[in-house]
Amino acid sequence: MFSEKADKNAKSCRFCWMCRHLCPVGLVTGKETNSPRVKGLMVSLVERGYGYTAEMAADMYECCLCEACTNDCATGFEPPVFIREARTRAVVEGIAPPAVQKAIDDLLAKGNLYGKKPGKLASGYADELKGLPAKAPVALHIGATIACRAPEIAAAAIRLLKKAGVDFCVIGGELQTGAELGDLMGFVDDVRIVARAAAAQVDATGAGTLVVLDPSNARMFVRECGEWGCAPAAKVVTATSFFAGLVKSGKLKPEPLALGRVTLHDPCRLARDLDESQPSRDLVAAMGLDFKEMFLHGRMTKCCGGVILNNHSPQLTDLTSVGRWEDAARTGAKTVITACPGCHDVLGKKTPEGMRVEDIFVLLAKACGV
Amino acid sequence: MELQGFMTDMVCSEFEDVVGQANVSRRDSDKIAYGVDYFWIGRMWADRGRALPAPEFIVRPGSADEVSRVLKIANYYKIPVHTWGGGSGSQGGALPMSGGIILDTKRMNRVVEYDEVSMKVTVEAGMNFQQLEWYANERGHSLMHYPSSLTCATVGGFLAHRGIGVLSNKYGKIDDMCLSLQVVLPDGSIIESLPVPKHAAGPDLNQIFIGSEGTLGVITRATFKLYEQPEERRFRAFIFKDISSGIAAGKEIIRKIHPSIIRLYDEAETISIIKEVLGVAKKGSFMNLAVEGIPEMVALEEKILIEICKKHGGEDLGGEWGKKWWDNRITFFYPGHIMDIPQLFGTMDTIGTYDNIEKIYWAMKHAVEDNFPNVRFIAHFSHWYEWGCMVYDRFIMDKPPEDPEEAIRLHNRIWNAGIRAALANGGVINDHHGVGLKLGRLMKEQYGPAMKVFEGIKKSVDPNGIMNPWKLGL
Numbered sequence: 001m002f003s004e005k006a007d008k009n010a011k012s013c014r015f016c017w018m019c020r021h022l023c024p025v026g027l028v029t030g031k032e033t034n035s036p037r038v039k040g041l042m043v044s045l046v047e048r049g050y051g052y053t054a055e056m057a058a059d060m061y062e063c064c065l066c067e068a069c070t071n072d073c074a075t076g077f078e079p080p081v082f083i084r085e086a087r088t089r090a091v092v093e094g095i096a097p098p099a100v101q102k103a104i105d106d107l108l109a110k111g112n113l114y115g116k117k118p119g120k121l122a123s124g125y126a127d128e129l130k131g132l133p134a135k136a137p138v139a140l141h142i143g144a145t146i147a148c149r150a151p152e153i154a155a156a157a158i159r160l161l162k163k164a165g166v167d168f169c170v171i172g173g174e175l176q177t178g179a180e181l182g183d184l185m186g187f188v189d190d191v192r193i194v195a196r197a198a199a200a201q202v203d204a205t206g207a208g209t210l211v212v213l214d215p216s217n218a219r220m221f222v223r224e225c226g227e228w229g230c231a232p233a234a235k236v237v238t239a240t241s242f243f244a245g246l247v248k249s250g251k252l253k254p255e256p257l258a259l260g261r262v263t264l265h266d267p268c269r270l271a272r273d274l275d276e277s278q279p280s281r282d283l284v285a286a287m288g289l290d291f292k293e294m295f296l297h298g299r300m301t302k303c304c305g306g307v308i309l310n311n312h313s314p315q316l317t318d319l320t321s322v323g324r325w326e327d328a329a330r331t332g333a334k335t336v337i338t339a340c341p342g343c344h345d346v347l348g349k350k351t352p353e354g355m356r357v358e359d360i361f362v363l364l365a366k367a368c369g370v
Numbered sequence: 371m372e373l374q375g376f377m378t379d380m381v382c383s384e385f386e387d388v389v390g391q392a393n394v395s396r397r398d399s400d401k402i403a404y405g406v407d408y409f410w411i412g413r414m415w416a417d418r419g420r421a422l423p424a425p426e427f428i429v430r431p432g433s434a435d436e437v438s439r440v441l442k443i444a445n446y447y448k449i450p451v452h453t454w455g456g457g458s459g460s461q462g463g464a465l466p467m468s469g470g471i472i473l474d475t476k477r478m479n480r481v482v483e484y485d486e487v488s489m490k491v492t493v494e495a496g497m498n499f500q501q502l503e504w505y506a507n508e509r510g511h512s513l514m515h516y517p518s519s520l521t522c523a524t525v526g527g528f529l530a531h532r533g534i535g536v537l538s539n540k541y542g543k544i545d546d547m548c549l550s551l552q553v554v555l556p557d558g559s560i561i562e563s564l565p566v567p568k569h570a571a572g573p574d575l576n577q578i579f580i581g582s583e584g585t586l587g588v589i590t591r592a593t594f595k596l597y598e599q600p601e602e603r604r605f606r607a608f609i610f611k612d613i614s615s616g617i618a619a620g621k622e623i624i625r626k627i628h629p630s631i632i633r634l635y636d637e638a639e640t641i642s643i644i645k646e647v648l649g650v651a652k653k654g655s656f657m658n659l660a661v662e663g664i665p666e667m668v669a670l671e672e673k674i675l676i677e678i679c680k681k682h683g684g685e686d687l688g689g690e691w692g693k694k695w696w697d698n699r700i701t702f703f704y705p706g707h708i709m710d711i712p713q714l715f716g717t718m719d720t721i722g723t724y725d726n727i728e729k730i731y732w733a734m735k736h737a738v739e740d741n742f743p744n745v746r747f748i749a750h751f752s753h754w755y756e757w758g759c760m761v762y763d764r765f766i767m768d769k770p771p772e773d774p775e776e777a778i779r780l781h782n783r784i785w786n787a788g789i790r791a792a793l794a795n796g797g798v799i800n801d802h803h804g805v806g807l808k809l810g811r812l813m814k815e816q817y818g819p820a821m822k823v824f825e826g827i828k829k830s831v832d833p834n835g836i837m838n839p840w841k842l843g844l
Contacts, residue, residue, distance in 0.1 A: 012705035015406070015413050017458040017522030021500040030430055030476030030496065032403035032457060041406060041416065042399065048419030055399035074698075075706035295508045330508060 002089075006082040007047055013040030013079050019069040024303045025062055028319035033059045036069045036079035043082045057090035058097050062316060065183050066268040066303030088186030096185075099312035104184050111176045112144035113311045121173035124151020128158040129170055138168040139207035139234065141221075143214035144180075145307055145341040147173025153341055156365035157213055157239060163370045164251040169205050177220040183308045187224065195225050202232035210234040211242045213361070215270035215340050216307075222274060238270060240339045243364060244279035247286045254367030256288030259358075263294050263333035265324060265347065266301035267340030275299065280339050283360055287367045292331040302327060307342035310349075321350035329355070337363065373447070378426065381447055385429050385471075388439040393430040393477065400428050404454060404472045409462035409808060410716055411778055417711045418774045425452065425466040432477040434552060434560050434590040441588070442558035444471055448834050451556075453584035455496060455524030459531055460717065461806025463583045468839045475526055478590060481505055489596040490549055495526030495589045511596045514541035517802075518703045526589045531804030532581040536699060538753045540630040540662070541597065543802065545580045552591035553579050556832040560590075578827065583804055584838040586831050600662035603630070604672055605692025608684035610655045612637065614728060617751065617759070619657070619682035621724050624754040626678070627671040631660035632754045633695075636731070639748040657684065658692045714745075714770035714781060718788045719801040723758035726796035727751070731761050737791035738765045742784055753801065760801045763788070785809070805842045813843030 002010065013036050020026055026034035033039070039060060046052045060083055070078045090096040091104065103113055111118050121144065122129060140161060142154045154173075161168050178194035185191065199221070202210050210232055212218035218238045225231040246252045264280055271277040277298040284291050296302045304324045305317030324347060328336045338344045339360045347357040373381060378396075385394045405422025406412045416422055426449075431437045444451050450470030457464055466472050475496030483492040489511070493502055499513075500521040506512055515528070516535040523533070529551070534543045541547065551563045563575040579586060610616040616634040623629060640656040657679070661671040676686065701707060709715040722730045735747045745767045753760040765784055771777045789799055789812055799809050799816050814821050821843070828835075828844045 012710075014416070015408070015710065016705050017408070017456060017519070018700070018704055019521065020456065021498045021521040027479075027498070027501070030474065030479065031400075032428075032454070032474060032476075033400055035403075038403040042402060045402065045416065045419070048417075050402075050419070053399060055397050059399050073704065074701040075704040077705060295504055 002043060002047060002082060002085050006043065006085040009077050009079065010040040010043035010047070010082040012075075012077045013037055013082075014044045016077075018074075019072045022068040022072055022302075024066060024068065024305065024320050024323060025064060025309075025316060028323045029062070029316065031062070034062050039063070039079060039083055039086070043086055052089060052093065052095070054095040054097075057086070057095045060086040060090060061097055061100055061312065064303045064306040064309045064320070066306065067272050068268070068303065071272050071299055084182070084186040087184065088188055091185045097312065100184060103308070103311050104181065107176065107181050107184070111174055112148055113180055113307065114144070114148040116148050118174050121147035125154040125158065128155045132158075133169050135206045136167045136169040137207060138166050138209045138211060139171050139202060139205045140168055141171045141175070141202070141210060141212045141214075141217060142173045143212075143217045143341070144173045144176055145216075145345070146213055149345050150341045150359065153213060153344070153359050153361050156359070156362045159370040160243060160246070160252060160361065160365050160368060163368055164246045166246075168211075169207065171202065171205065175201055177217045178224070179216040179220040180308055182220070182224065192228055192230070195220060195228065196230040199225055199230045199232040202234055207234045209242075210236045211239050212236060213239045214342070215267045215274065216342065219269045219273045238274065238276055238279070239361065240270065240279040240283065241276060243361065244282040247283065252364070252368050254287045254364060255369065257363060257367050259289055259335050261290045261292055261331070261333040262335040262337055263292055263328050263331045264297065265294070265304065265328065265336050265338045265343055266297050267338065267343050268301055268303045268306075270339060271297070271301045272299050280337075280360060283364055284337065287363060292333055294327050294331055296327060304343050304346045307345060310342070310346050317346050318350060321346050325350060325352050325355065373426070373449075381443070381449070382427060384443050385427060385440060388443070389429055389431050389436050393432070395428040396426065401425060404428065404457065404464075404466055407457045407462060407464055408460040409465065409806070410714065411781060411808075412462060412465060413711050414714075414777055415774060420774060423465050423467050424469065425472040426469050428472045428474060430474045430477050434478075434554055437473070437554045437588050437590055438558040438560055440471070440473060441554055441556055444836055445556055445558070445834055448836060450839050451836050452838055453526070453530070453588050455527035455530070456498065456519075456522050458519050458522035459527060459804060459806060461531070461800075461804045461808040463531060463804055463806030463838070463841055465807060467807060470836075473588065475524060475588070475590075482591060484509070490593050491596055492591060492593040493525055494591055495524060495529070497525050499523055499525055499528060506596055507599075510599055512599055513547065513594050514597050515544060515547060518700050520700075525592055529580050529589050529592060530583050531806075532802055534753055534802035536633075536752070537630040539624060539632055540628050545577060547594050548576060548580060549593040549595060551576050551579055551589055551593075553587045553589050555587045556834070556837050581804070583806060583842045585828060585842050585844045586837060602665045602668045603660055603662035604668050605689045605696060606659050606672060606675065607687040607689075607691035607695070608657045608659075608679045609652045609687060610634070610657060610682065610684050613655050613731070613751070615682045615684070616655045616657050617724070617728060619679050619684055620751065620754055620759065622678050622682070623659070623675050625756050627661070627674050629659050629661045629671065629675060631658060631752075633658045633750055633752040635750040636748060638746065639750050642748060658695045660692060660696070709764070709766055712770065714767040714777065715765060716781070716785060717762060717764045717803065718785070718792070719760060719762045719803060720789075720792040720797035720799070721753070721758060721760040721801040722792075722795070722797045727759055727761060729795045730792050730797040731763065733791040733795045734763050734788045737787040738784060741787055742767070742780075744769070745784065762801075786812070790815070807841055810841055810843040
């Protein structure tokens with residue numbers, strides 16, 4: 001049985017085609033099952049007595065939960081609601097694809113998707129942590145994806161905070177927020193427990209401001225923890241917003257960078273889920289870059305695939321990554337700037353010859369000479 | 371001949387050899403995806419939990435050459451082929467009613483050539499039309515094809531069913547916008563129509579395949595006109611006392627100027643949908659108009675249409691409601707606004723000359739409302755020409771029979787009554803949704819002996835009858 005909310009959404013979406021043009025997975029695979037309509041149809045058929053099969057479960061995981069469909073719906077329906085519940089059911093019934101189950105097992109056992117042992121995640125930016133306090137007015141949340149896949153982002157952010165004279169501490173990559181688990185198995189109690197523990201650890205730092213580097217984690221702290229009544233006491237701000245504020249106040253003074261034309265890939269968790277896209281542009285402007293917008297940007301951004309899909313179905317993110325690079329190439333830019341480690345990772349694996357992907361905080365550190 | 375035993379696997383291997391293993395499926399969950407399109411009966415059938423029509427194979431070619439090789443195999447084994455683009459058609463045109471193959475075109479989604487000299491774009495037929503429109507928008511251009519299904523359907527789907535958009539008065543139907551086609555015939559031949567659509571080199575090959583609904587071959591590529599974006603688009607709305615005065619105004623306007631939009635709603639639709647979405651709570655017939663292009667011309671055309679509407683008693687509502695309608699033009703079609711199961715409903719859009727169009731409207735309204743208790747009939751008039759216009763009539767029954775077989779019979783009786791009333795008064799089976807499975811049985815009634823022409827073409831290009839059986843009355 002699906003919840004009343006999931007059933008209502010599925011019943012509405014099962015015969016509606018209006019958002020199919022926005023599905024990043026559907027666009028690159030051309031598969032009919034990769035549309036919110038068909039996923040809603042499957043859920044509604046299951047509610048009408050069709051068996052829920054491993055094939056259907058696998059189809060439910062061919063989605064990056066980027067919420068482009070929800071954002072576009074003129075009447076407010078939300079396919080991710082029933083897709084997440086279908087994933088919960090797949091896990092409960094033991095029919096989730098093996099690669100998905102492995103990802104869940106890794107998260108539950110090690111706290112990250114990448115098979116790294118807890119306690120070893122800070123190795124990529126360990127030098128930067130020296131001398132930092134355990135408690136401070138500002139806490140910087142790193143997240144597992146940055147720690148494991150792009151530690152240079154953490155290092156850059158820490159150096160920038162030091163340069164700006166911010167009194168801060170760091171919450172390392174070991175602290176998972178439940179963002180990945182929530183995408184893989186739905187917003188079940190296990191995920192709430194993880195999110196609550198994360199909020200409690202933030203509270204333990206005594207910070208009044210929590211700066212979150214990974215937009216997926218920022219969304220979890222702001223949106224889900226808010227809904228579940230377990231938001232941290234600290235004010236949660238995205239790193240893009242926080243660093244744009246430091247630039248605006250003159251605490252960071254970037255020098256112009258010579259990169260040729262650049263464009264921005266808005267992470268869906270940041271631009272759509274948190275409705276934040278201007279600070280990235282402010283930072284790009286502050287670095288004096290020749291910027292051209294992609295056609296689909298801001299709340300309309302097209303997901304590159306994301307870390308979860310990349311983890312269990314890398315063959316799909318090979319395609320979604322290429323799809324986003326094609327969008328970028330049409331701007332004439334040679335450099336795509338991201339503000340999300342997942343996007344950086346996924347775009348990075350299919351970078352076309354002569355183009356490159358850069359993280360915005362790494363660039364800012366360079367522009368600020370740190 | 372049925373494929374027995376492991377013969378199905380043998381044929382499947384042949385398809386895999388052409389398009390790759392990842393692009394052939396016999397999974398049950400994939401089959402579900404193709405068992406429902408926008409056709410009411412299919413949706414009702416799914417809602418009742420009945421077994422959906424299912425293909426044996428789903429094949430997803432990535433090029434015309436692959437389509438050609440797939441059709442050669444299908445023809446050899448005499449396996450039915452149902453071409454599927456977006457699957458958003460309302461006539462059951464793509465449903466795999468005879469099993470066989472679903473040939474999903476969506477992997478063919480590339481822009482082949484963008485020609486700013488001649489202002490044309492060549493594109494593969496599986497491309498989503500909104501994606502194509504955005505591609506043109508990036509360059510400051512537009513295809514000016516804005517149907518409510520813009521985001522849902524593919525290039526090939528619009529061509530196969532002769533689609534139309536809300537700006538048709540100025541820019542035409544899809545069959546006016548298309549300059550040339552590439553088609554794969556059922557025997558695997560890849561053919562091209564002429565490079566230009568206007569000529570005296572025999573009948574127009576484009577227009578044989580546009581509207582053929584997958585019964586004569588597979589459209590794999592098309593070239594369309596491109597337009598500069600208008601410098602200005604201005605809206606104006608009016609309320610007329612009835613549809614007669616609105617139609618009189620509309621036909622005078624279209625004969626004097628070129629508005630992009632003229633939409634006239636009957637009194638019933640003005641009260642129901644227009645009030646609900648736009649908040650215009652006035653009695654009468656609501657008309658929305660748009661003029662666009664160079665500002666000087668726009669100003670002049672607006673002045674003329676205001677004069678004409680006033681002459682016919684139209685109350686000027688200004689530009690705000692028209693703009694609001696434009697901003698909400700697709701909102702009408704989202705769940706929560708559009709009719710949905712369990713309601714029984716259908717859109718019987720037809721078209722006629724001005725001497726017939728009101729007769730058609732009233733005959734269809736009476737045929738539906740007088741013969742079927744508890745069925746409402748609403749309509750609007752859009753897509754205007756110098757000689758006539760389209761009426762977009764819809765019927766709605768809130769509580770149809772629970773029993774699905776009984777519901778199908780009632781559905782078909784309502785359709786027969788409505789369409790036969792249109793035909794008897796100078797209308798046609800359909801204006802821009804196509805024929806499909808829904809209306810195929812009425813094609814012979816409409817065309818009479820002229821149907822032989824279509825049957826002859828069908829027999830010539832598809833002698834084994836594998837292409838989309840039972841659709842279009844062929």
